[in-house]
Amino acid sequence: MLINSKLPNVGTTIFTEMSVLAQQHNAINLGQGFPDFPMSATLTNLVNEAMQNGHNQYVHMNGLPQLREQIALKVKKLYHNTINANDEITITPGGTYAIYSALSTILNKGDEVIIFEPAYDSYIPNIEINGAVAVPISLQFPDYHIDWDEVKQKISSRTRAIIINSPHNPTGSLLSNADMQALIELTKGSNIFVISDEVYEHLVFDGKEHVSVLAYPELYKRSFVCFSFGKTYHCTGWKMGYCIAPPTLMSEFRKVHQFNSFCCNSPVQFALATFLQQENEYLQLGKFISQKRDFLMEAMRATPFKPLPSDGSYFQLYSYDGWSNETEKELAIRLTKEYGVATIPVSAFYKNKEEHKVLRFCFAKNESTLAEAAMRLSK
Numbered sequence: 001m002l003i004n005s006k007l008p009n010v011g012t013t014i015f016t017e018m019s020v021l022a023q024q025h026n027a028i029n030l031g032q033g034f035p036d037f038p039m040s041a042t043l044t045n046l047v048n049e050a051m052q053n054g055h056n057q058y059v060h061m062n063g064l065p066q067l068r069e070q071i072a073l074k075v076k077k078l079y080h081n082t083i084n085a086n087d088e089i090t091i092t093p094g095g096t097y098a099i100y101s102a103l104s105t106i107l108n109k110g111d112e113v114i115i116f117e118p119a120y121d122s123y124i125p126n127i128e129i130n131g132a133v134a135v136p137i138s139l140q141f142p143d144y145h146i147d148w149d150e151v152k153q154k155i156s157s158r159t160r161a162i163i164i165n166s167p168h169n170p171t172g173s174l175l176s177n178a179d180m181q182a183l184i185e186l187t188k189g190s191n192i193f194v195i196s197d198e199v200y201e202h203l204v205f206d207g208k209e210h211v212s213v214l215a216y217p218e219l220y221k222r223s224f225v226c227f228s229f230g231k232t233y234h235c236t237g238w239k240m241g242y243c244i245a246p247p248t249l250m251s252e253f254r255k256v257h258q259f260n261s262f263c264c265n266s267p268v269q270f271a272l273a274t275f276l277q278q279e280n281e282y283l284q285l286g287k288f289i290s291q292k293r294d295f296l297m298e299a300m301r302a303t304p305f306k307p308l309p310s311d312g313s314y315f316q317l318y319s320y321d322g323w324s325n326e327t328e329k330e331l332a333i334r335l336t337k338e339y340g341v342a343t344i345p346v347s348a349f350y351k352n353k354e355e356h357k358v359l360r361f362c363f364a365k366n367e368s369t370l371a372e373a374a375m376r377l378s379k
């Protein structure tokens with residue numbers, strides 16, 4: 001049987017590739033972004049309780065109503081936006097699913113979507129499987145800011161959407177209020193949608209603040225804003241997230257969602273509805289994770305790697321400029337095989353494999369893991 005592939009240029013994701021290589025070589029895995037420390041026992045107990053209390057059947061396809069209520073309260077508090085839990089929130093099996101569904105909702109054949117590279121690796125396949133075309137714009141190295149003049153030049157009559165991502169994977173850079181103003185200016189009066197990937201919303205460091213599209217009514221009216229419980233509560237394997245969008249956009253999104261996963265895991269939603277009320281759990285997260293960034297940075301001083309700034313996310317880029325001529329991928333593979341430390345080559349996040357001699361390190365790990373990795377690399 002032959003399939004006429006919808007994604008002829010797609011291979012296995014770099015995250016799986018590096019995780020498998022790490023396993024084969026017994027390497028410490030600072031590649032794929034997931035914590036190696038335990039999640040909250042309170043939250044796992046709440047899931048247990050929900051299961052034992054019989055919450056094991058389908059919930060509403062848009063998500064458990066009381067969970068959506070809690071999200072609406074949180075959005076009001078953090079981003080001063082009064083959203084309607086009934087019409088504007090859908091619980092999804094993960095942030096990636098939310099992004100994919102949003103793109104499937106709005107894209108038609110030949111549409112163009114502007115993305116900023118390095119870009120999370122699901123964006124382009126998500127665009128292409130819908131018959132649309134990704135228009136990549138490189139973030140400006142080394143601080144990875146957006147050149148808005150270039151965005152203006154790349155916008156065409158076919159531009160259907162712009163995908164933004166802050167805190168940014170893989171670079172750890174943040175969008176600012178000025179970026180939001182530029183985006184408002186560029187999209188004013190247009191039919192361009194914004195897909196805002198905010199899965200690392202609480203992983204922002206050094207007293208900086210997450211700038212959410214939800215806080216800008218001018219942007220929100222054209223936006224699908226995507227979030228992840230996995231990143232907030234250290235349970236990436238739960239694959240739970242949500243999408244927020246204005247009612248008319250959300251009702252179309254739900255048409256896609258209802259015939260895909262239909263609804264999400266019930267006991268987890270009951271547990272999250274209770275746990276979300278403990279706001280300290282997410283408010284202290286930036287501080288907790290930034291200590292890990294700092295710990296790794298200190299330990300990495302014993303190695304020839306030089307850190308680039310990371311203001312948020314699970315990740316920091318380290319440069320090897322000046323001591324190796326290998327490509328990022330070659331070095332990442334060699335470090336895994338010979339030194340027992342897996343990372344992610346940032347070139348994997350560029351359509352044209354652009355190279356700046358940087359590797360992505362995930363620091364959402366126990367200090368002992370980070371110390372051992374740096375020790376191995378210091379050799």
Ligand code: GLN
Nearest residue numbers: 015016031032033034169
């Ligand atoms: N978001 C994770 C990362 O950037 C990977 C998730 C996945 O493997 N699909 O590492």
